[in-house]
Amino acid sequence: MSESPELSHEPVYTDAQLTRALHLLRATRRGRWSRMAATLTALMRDPRGATGMILLLLLSVIAFFAPALAPQDPNATSSFSTEILATPSAEHWLGTDENGRDVLSQLLLGSQASMLVGLAAAVVSTVIGTAVGVASAWFGGITDRLLTILDDWFLVLPLVPVAVLAAALLGNRASQVPLGQTGVLIAVIGMFGWAGTSRIVRAEVLSLKGRAFVERARVLGAGNLRLVRQQLLPNLLPLVLANAxxxxxxxxxxxxxxxxxxxxxxxxxxxxxxxxxAQSAGALTSGAWAYFIPPGLCIALAVLAFSLLGHAIEHHLDPRLGEHR
Structure with a gap:
């Protein structure tokens, strides 16, 4: 009596089923681009989103063309007492500092450091947070438990005091870091601010991993890396972008x-x-308002621009958020 062939427990799909799954997968990818275009259109119609994008565009142009826009050399000092903490004039639109240097030129070039650190630190934080969140939710088990503990630990750390301590400790090694002390600030701010992104990404991946389009891709033979790259990350992009x-x-x-x-x-x-x-030079007591008000105003405008745009993206992704604001 001949032995029966070993039965396979793997599901068997017909060519028609595989073809239908492939068509549905392609339709899902086309839908993502349509949703991204709709998101951009909705942001332009939202007063908060439009205001944020206009301010962000203005600050970006200033930062990119700052060296060309600066009317004078910001490092050029003056020995004349009349040009020390001078009030605004036709030659110096925002006056001068304690060394006779042009404040407007410093303000324009200062936008480069602030925007560079802000954007680069956000990229570092987003990449780390997204990677940890995806790995935690996708693999589960002991990986999820360990990464969640790590996430909770970073989540309770106060960012500013920890950043001050880390920047002070790493300041002596700034010469060994790309971009010097600026690179240290980017690394410190980015590496201690990813926990919130990780928590949000983990929750979203847990809801996505059981969806039908992920199962269809798995049926077509996609491995873990391909599933994450082609199915999860594109669907996470709007949420991650808003948080970033x-x-x-x-x-x-x-x-x-x-x-x-x-x-x-x-x-x-x-x-x-x-x-x-400005504080060290006594600009507040000497009445040199043009020395300390413009940089404070620029910080406020930059924070406002990114906050408005981020909250507008959040509101578009979940209109229920508008009910609580």
Missing amino acids: VIYVSLAILTESTLSYLGLGDPNRFSWGGMLES
């Missing part, structure tokens, strides 16, 4: 705080550093 945009405002505020405390890059002008210099 909001975090840029926090990163800019943190960078300004660190620069104000003297932990910024001494070789770069920054808005926080200008506030520190």
Whole structure:
């Protein structure tokens, strides 16, 4: 009596079923691009989103063309007493600092450091948070438990005090880091601010991993890496983008705080550093308002721009958020 062939427990799909799954998968990808276009259109119609994008575009143009827009050399000092903490004039639109340097030129170049640190730190934080959140929810088990504990630990750390301590400790090694002290600020702010992103991404992946389009891709033979890259990440993009945009405002505020405390890059002008210099020079008591008000106003506008845009994206993704605001 011949032995019966070993039965396979793997599901068997017909060619018609595989073809239908492939068509549905392609339709899902086309739908993502349509949703992204709809999101951009909705943001332009939202007053908060439109205002945020206009302010962000203006600040980005200023930061990119700052060297060309600066009317004078911001490092050019003056020995004339009349040009020390001078009031605004035709030659110096925002007056001068304690060394006779043009404040407007410093303000324009300061936008580069603040925007660079804010955007780069947000990218670092978003990449780390997304990777940890996806790995935690996708693999589950002991991986999920360990990463959740790590997430909780970073979540309770106060960002500004920890960033001050880390920046002070790493300041002596700034020469070994790309971009010097600016690179240290980017690394510190980014590496201690990813926990919130990780928590949000983990919750979203838990809801996505059981969806039909993920199962269809698995039927077509996609492995874990391909599923994450082609199915999860595109669906996570709007949520991650909204969280990253909001975090840029926090990163800019943190960078300004660190620069104000003297932990910024001494070789770069920054808005926080200008506030520190204005206070040290006694600009507040001498009435040199044009020295300390413009950098503070620029910090406020940058934070406002990213906050408005981020909350507008959040509101578009979940209109129920508008009921609580």
